[in-house]
Structure formats: structure tokens, C-alpha cells
Amino acid sequence: MVSEKSMQTFVDNDSKTIWYYSESGFPTYMAISHYRKQNPAYKHSIASKKYFEMLQKGEINNK
Numbered sequence: 001m002v003s004e005k006s007m008q009t010f011v012d013n014d015s016k017t018i019w020y021y022s023e024s025g026f027p028t029y030m031a032i033s034h035y036r037k038q039n040p041a042y043k044h045s046i047a048s049k050k051y052f053e054m055l056q057k058g059e060i061n062n063k
Helices: 028-040 049-057
Strands: 008-012 017-021 042-045
Touching: 008 049, 017 028, 017 049, 028 042
Parallel strands: 017 042
Antiparallel strands: 008 017
């Protein structure tokens, strides 16, 4: 089971960006450096809760 506080991701393949959101913040975001190594061709960004929700609803156009 995934906790509400675990890190969530949203992948935008058009802009080659992986967005991360976590309610707990630090130290959860320390894992991003590991993900960067796995996906070096993508930009890795942290989103606020509101911005992450907008990404999920398709309200953000990153082209």
C-alpha cells in the first residue's frame, strides 16, 4: 500500500520532465538524485501541491 505521504511522480514525455510531489518533503526529496541517474535525459523538478494537481488534471501545458 502506498502512503499518502510518499512521493508521487508525473511524467511529461513531451517536455521530457519528471515532476515530483511529496507532502513530507525532506528527506523524501533526497531520492530524486537516484532517479536522475536512472533518467538522465529528463529534467527533474519538484512541484507544489497545487501545481502537481494541475499537472494531473492536464491544466498545465509545458510545451
